[in-house]
Amino acid sequence: MQPLLQVPVIDIAPFRTGGAAEKRKVTQLVDQACTDIGFLVISGHGVPQALIDEIDAVSRLFFDLPVAEKLAVKRPAPDVTRGYIPLEAESVARSRGEENAPGDLNESLMIGPVDVTDAPYYTAEAAGRHFHPNLWPAQPAGLRDVYTRYYRAMSDLAVVLMRIFALALDMPERFFDDKVDRHISRLRVRNYPAPETLPKPGQLRVGAHSDYGSLTILKTEANPGGLQVINKAGAWVDVPIVPSTFVINLGELMARWTNDRWVSTLHRVINPPMDKAAGSRRQSIVFFHNPNYDAEIRCIDSCVADGVAAKYPVTTSGDHLRNQFVRTQAM
Template structure:
């Protein structure tokens, strides 16, 4: 039977167990989750709780700054995924439906790679702006060190998850290693302010969309107005928020890589109940993992006819950034 709700999977046997544990205890469960609903929640990931809390705290301090100070680090262009984006400046739903109504009720701060590769690779024409410099707020100097440490830790976790994915897809464990060693991932922290006035009809915190890349690693708060996914029956179901756990989902690129054996699932962030007040403020730490820009994205299922022409990670992402203007 298909999973209709998001499962919780302990990945510590992959990190500490035997080859059999990796395959039968973790990879098998991850494969089912990615085939059925595209969203596992993971425990046993090994990320230090103190680092998570410091990242949450410094992010809250940034979003508490006056608007004019946040705008000092405003996103410079639609194809440069860096800097601050304000409330009502995006509509994620338009990535699927150009006619979708309403802009999203959140603001965000975004960075990219903190350890760029050699200049010849980073500055090659095919690199585009994937290694554009980060924009750091002078008003909050401690943020750079915390975000840098968190970005690096998420890169390590993503590499481990890609090894789990490899086994789940019937590939050698280290198949993806040389395809993600110069990844073009983004850390985007989203703040969903408490709603002091009623949203416009049809307007929610984040419209229904799928993610673009290989996988997303999300640390969310258990607050009113949270994340929902659309399951195989077409029903919207809440994603469980477990203390210390990460929500993981695959994106369009990984679905394409798997020849659609895995699903990049529609998800959204709904509004809190009317009158929820200050307690409905919600913050999410979101790491969008993307392979090296020159990694070939082609059918990994040799027994199946390819549904898509080969492309590269960089081209796939760049086309979506420009098309939707909401990276």
């Protein structure tokens, strides 16, 4: 079978509602996508369109606020994944060792877990800042409620996707359940303003990088200057933007879990041509699903042959993510 060189669109509704045979068909398609290109587009996900529209609208209102108001909830530290990040304040290419990469041409607002309690797991020293309180802007009204409901919807969808992944990897369907039941995921909405001047040399809306966690769930739009992924032929290809779908890609922790059987693929968001700048404002709603901070990330049994060493040392989700967060800060 020839490897996929474009990102496929896969309907996961049969997995959600069907029997064993329907589930198997979905997992086979997902396995091929994760093996060949590390990206897929899913339909049949069950997330209400009304909720997606709500978070899209309320986020635009936030980014339209004066900069001073947005800065009232500025991210307080590199290892705190909460709050507002201004334009060019981050360079994700730095996570790959590109220390001189310019700042990315987007601004964003981030939150983390929304159902944290005072149980010892969340307050222990080992938890670090993974459950830092969220920083909620005073305006627009309703943003906190919408973000909270969307975060929970993405958490539920991520459970479904991780179960698809488990079966696709010849593991029990609930293999990942106890590794993600107190996850440290981030919801991040990125605004890409229409450019008014030419970018700096090598500067992109988002530089080339791999995501850090288990998987990413992305809702985006088809305005100029979009998402690209590099395929196995070494070519950058556009990710299809299909109405009422989500883009899914794998993070570095899933690649480590699978011993690189599945790939965490480089991707980027390119700049729009200057002759199309006027209509190029773009907004992406991104859910970075990250396992529990103490989840041990070691090669799973189905992904390594007897007598063959795993490629990666054992780590934890929390340690890996903390290291990557700090490296992305633009100077």
